[in-house]
Amino acid sequence: MxxxxxxTLLFExxxxxxxxxxxxFLFLTLLIAAINLIAAFCRKFPGHFHTDPKTTLPQAPLPNTDDQPDAKTMAVIGAAVHQYRKKHRLNVKD
Amino acid sequence: MEKFNVLWQSTALAHFSAGQLVMMLVGLSLLYLAIVKKFEPLLLLPIGFGALLTNIPLAGFSEAGGILYYIYNVGIDTGVFPLLIFMGVGAMTDFGALIANPRMLLLGAAAQFGIFATLFGAIALNWLPGFSFSLQDASAIAIIGGADGPTAIFLASRLAPELLGAIAVAAYSYMALVPIIQPPIMRALTTPAEREIEMEQLREVSQREKIVFPIAVLLLTILFLPAATPLVGMFCLGNLMRESGVVERLNKTAQNELINIVTIFLGLAVGSKLSAEKFLTVETLGILALGAVAFGIGTATGVLMAKLMSRLSSKKINPLIGAAGVSAVPMAARVVNKVGLEANPHNFLLMHAMGPNVAGVLGSAVAAGVLLALVG
Incomplete structure (x- = not known):
């Protein structure tokens, strides 16, 4: 060569x-602006839909101190047993 | 006697050329690096084995009708394999650290200087006898500085297919050598006091931001750099599958089974390009040398940019994290963490380095797009 x-090639x-x-640099600077915009938007409208499973999980109830399950747990168990019996009526003699 | 001659002619022994033997040794040394030294074994093992297969006399692996010929034409000539890998990498990448501190994108941009400086160097090599790199060749070589295997293979397959073997081998070897190449440069450019700087904890990033991010990146690429949309588009698709949380099965496949299958074929196809007449040239030596220079310059400019930012910004920035701007995810970020810990045993820089690290992936994809648009 x-x-x-x-x-010529060196000049090119x-x-x-x-x-x-x-x-x-310009492209990534634009992207910085875009990220800041997204972040600002998310702060301003903190979402009707919380898709993050960590934030949507309901607070775990405080553990019971005595051995007896509380009224709410009893009601849930009762409902579950009722459901189960309804589904498996043929197998259960009652 | 004639029968004996026919039998002899049908053995490989009668047909070995010196070049093939040397290339088989190259293949074996790649296997050695992969198995014993554990250098990027996922790629160097299939590449090394591909090099063995393609140099077998009479078997014709890389001629029309041979399996490596078809794998190469289906996957690399078309650009499909590197793009599928990029989708998997997207599915593996968490942009949280970058979204929390978006200014880190500037570090990813600065480290791309290695690419463009090497482009200059590759053309300058033409002064030496034996080299004749065109602008296309030089661009394909320079992208080694992006420290991103799939991007390098994609660009080389577009711009300089005949150099692909050497470029891919250089790119993956240097990625494996990041822990050796980078620390001396990082130490030379920073003071011990700078290396000890502790950075503020990153804020938490909501899932909504993470979902919108890949779409925003893609939109910007569509508007300003359509030439980069194959790379960026597949990357963003993978990342959206990860962050949306609604296609867990596709996400798992993209970042496990699919990328593994494609990696096997990609490695073999790259290995098939390691034939004597294409690899045993003085140009290969030039490519290997330029690759190292590209890495070094990228690391240096990343660190210098981080120093500049830490001077100008009110928040504290440890200049070491600039070195992670040369993608090579996550190896470069781990190296930053290690060098940081040497200076200050309570300073964990890993999460801070992940920002510039993933910014480097975007940066090198953008740089590849620029080269494709201007040179291709």
């Missing part, structure tokens, strides 16, 4: 360097 051709390479780096 003659030196004239190399000089330096143009690429300047244009390429400028573009990469």
């Amino acid at each position: 003659n030196s004239e051709a190399i000089s 390479a330096s143009t690429l360097l300047v244009i390429g780096m400028t573009f990469v």
